[in-house]
Amino acid sequence: MLAVRVWNFLKGYVVIKVEGINLERFINLAITNNIYFWDIERINYTALKARVGLKGYKQLRRIRKRINCRVSILEKRGCPFLLHRVLKRKTLVAGGITAVIIMYILTSFIWVVEVQGNERVPADRILRELESYGLKPGVFKPLVDTREVETKLLIEMDQLVWVGINILGTRAVVEIVERTEPPPVIDKSEPCNIVAKKDGIISNIYVYQGKAAVKSGDTVKAGQVLIGGIVEEPGRPTRVVHAMGRVEARTWYQLTEEQDLRLETRERTGRVHKNASLKVGSYTVNLGRRDCEFENFDIQTDTNRLVDWRNITLPVELIIEKYFEVSVEERFIPVEEAVELAVEKTRQTLSAMLPQEVEITDTKVKYNETEDDRIRVEVIFETLEDIGMEERIDINNRED
Amino acid sequence: METKSEIIKKGIADLLELPRDIVLDLPKITLVGNLQLYIENHKGIIEYSTGLIRINTKSGILVVTGSDLSIRTIVIEEIIVVGRIDKVEFLQ
Numbered sequence: 001m002l003a004v005r006v007w008n009f010l011k012g013y014v015v016i017k018v019e020g021i022n023l024e025r026f027i028n029l030a031i032t033n034n035i036y037f038w039d040i041e042r043i044n045y046t047a048l049k050a051r052v053g054l055k056g057y058k059q060l061r062r063i064r065k066r067i068n069c070r071v072s073i074l075e076k077r078g079c080p081f082l083l084h085r086v087l088k089r090k091t092l093v094a095g096g097i098t099a100v101i102i103m104y105i106l107t108s109f110i111w112v113v114e115v116q117g118n119e120r121v122p123a124d125r126i127l128r129e130l131e132s133y134g135l136k137p138g139v140f141k142p143l144v145d146t147r148e149v150e151t152k153l154l155i156e157m158d159q160l161v162w163v164g165i166n167i168l169g170t171r172a173v174v175e176i177v178e179r180t181e182p183p184p185v186i187d188k189s190e191p192c193n194i195v196a197k198k199d200g201i202i203s204n205i206y207v208y209q210g211k212a213a214v215k216s217g218d219t220v221k222a223g224q225v226l227i228g229g230i231v232e233e234p235g236r237p238t239r240v241v242h243a244m245g246r247v248e249a250r251t252w253y254q255l256t257e258e259q260d261l262r263l264e265t266r267e268r269t270g271r272v273h274k275n276a277s278l279k280v281g282s283y284t285v286n287l288g289r290r291d292c293e294f295e296n297f298d299i300q301t302d303t304n305r306l307v308d309w310r311n312i313t314l315p316v317e318l319i320i321e322k323y324f325e326v327s328v329e330e331r332f333i334p335v336e337e338a339v340e341l342a343v344e345k346t347r348q349t350l351s352a353m354l355p356q357e358v359e360i361t362d363t364k365v366k367y368n369e370t371e372d373d374r375i376r377v378e379v380i381f382e383t384l385e386d387i388g389m390e391e392r393i394d395i396n397n398r399e400d
Numbered sequence: 401m402e403t404k405s406e407i408i409k410k411g412i413a414d415l416l417e418l419p420r421d422i423v424l425d426l427p428k429i430t431l432v433g434n435l436q437l438y439i440e441n442h443k444g445i446i447e448y449s450t451g452l453i454r455i456n457t458k459s460g461i462l463v464v465t466g467s468d469l470s471i472r473t474i475v476i477e478e479i480i481v482v483g484r485i486d487k488v489e490f491l492q
Contacts, residue, residue, distance in 0.1 A: 023448070024445045024446055024447055024448055027445050027448070027471075027474060028444040028445055031444075031474055031475055031476050032476060034476070036475060037471075037473075037474050038471075038472060038473045038474070039470065039471075039472060040448075040470055040471035040472075040474065041450075041470045042448060042449050042450045042469075042470070045449070048448070
């Protein structure tokens with residue numbers, strides 16, 4: 001009934017008063033002429049009130065001639081009349097149209113420029129560069145060629161590897177990826193020392209140029225000079241050189257890992273329960289009738305958009321959830337197996353931390369069981385790596 | 401009163417279990433509590449006031465009495481009467 005009412009409102013209708021004798025005949029004649037009446041109310045013996053659509057009202061004229069009765073309009077309701085009334089107020093209409101036009105014009109400008117993804121390069125600098133290519137707040141959108149600005153910015157700024165500009169509404173989002181710069185290489189002509197990157201015990205030291213400051217077997221601390229660039233030999237003038245060499249040292253890494261002794265294996269039994277729900281905006285309507293009755297299950301959620309054409313998306317989503325029943329089996333693993341698992345995990349973490357050429361020479365494992373079926377494993381890796389790092393010698397500030 | 405063709409129609413309707421309201425052109429009347437009366441297949445309205453409505457049908461004149469009666473909808477096939485309905489009867 002609501003749909004009918006809304007329809008009638010949209011089409012527009014009039015409330016009429018019919019006066020005369022033998023109004024029943026009037027009604028019968030009207031319906032045989034396919035005029036649709038509704039909400040007929042008797043006022044008194046000679047009058048009744050009814051509602052009739054606009055088209056029906058025009059057709060009533062013919063009947064009125066045949067029956068001696070008077071039809072008068074009490075009220076005009078519905079969209080056509082409302083529209084007519086609103087349209088009469090010309091300034092209001094003009095105001096509304098102007099507002100829409102202004103809104104449209106304002107949305108075709110860029111008002112905010114955002115920089116995302118920068119860590120070392122200051123956003124101000126990027127914004128300044130962008131401004132010089134025409135991308136700045138207040139610029140007319142069609143005038144900005146994002147591809148061109150991207151290319152120009154990439155060429156201009158060496159620190160960037162990738163630039164992506166997306167215009168979202170009145171916002172221009174500039175995503176950048178910075179170049180990860182290689183460690184500064186000191187020019188061969190400049191004097192430098194080789195110092196230790198980290199603590200360790202020297203196992204091999206090969207000096208190509210300069211003077212070894214440590215020998216194999218020495219314990220060194222981070223920052224300590226390994227190969228000196230200042231070569232002082234008795235009877236000769238002191239030389240300052242660019243030290244070169246390779247210093248291999250044994251280093252240690254300690255990692256701890258906890259491991260459950262209880263392992264869960266999940267296996268799908270093949271039984272599936274499906275549940276569909278409709279999401280409109282932030283409201284979710286559940287279309288399924290019964291709840292999932294599985295004790296253990298994995299959920300897989302598929303979201304289907306109603307329309308996915310260009311960038312237009314309606315806020316209506318059909319969500320289908322699939323519940324896969326799983327049988328969960330618990331088993332206890334022996335401590336040795338658990339330790340092995342933990343060591344493997346720490347090995348993976350370590351290899352993610354270290355450069356590839358580092359060699360693991362020894363592994364020491366300690367573990368203790370904690371109360372709740374877990375073990376705590378402590379692994380010490382001994383590795384062999386090059387710990388040398390060039391460090392510039394500032395000749396002018398040197399004391400001696 | 402019944403013509404020969406009507407007797408035959410009735411027999412066919414019984415035989416084939418067809419709904420009688422369609423075959424015999426009879427009114428179908430649905431009453432919702434005492435609030436709403438729904439009449440399909442009527443033959444026009446005879447009298448209408450807030451206390452009494454008389455409607456012509458194939459089975460005779462349907463008399464509805466009550467108070468605050470109004471006609472919600474009226475088209476060639478059906479009438480919906482709302483209000484407080486006290487009595488629905490057929491007059492031959």
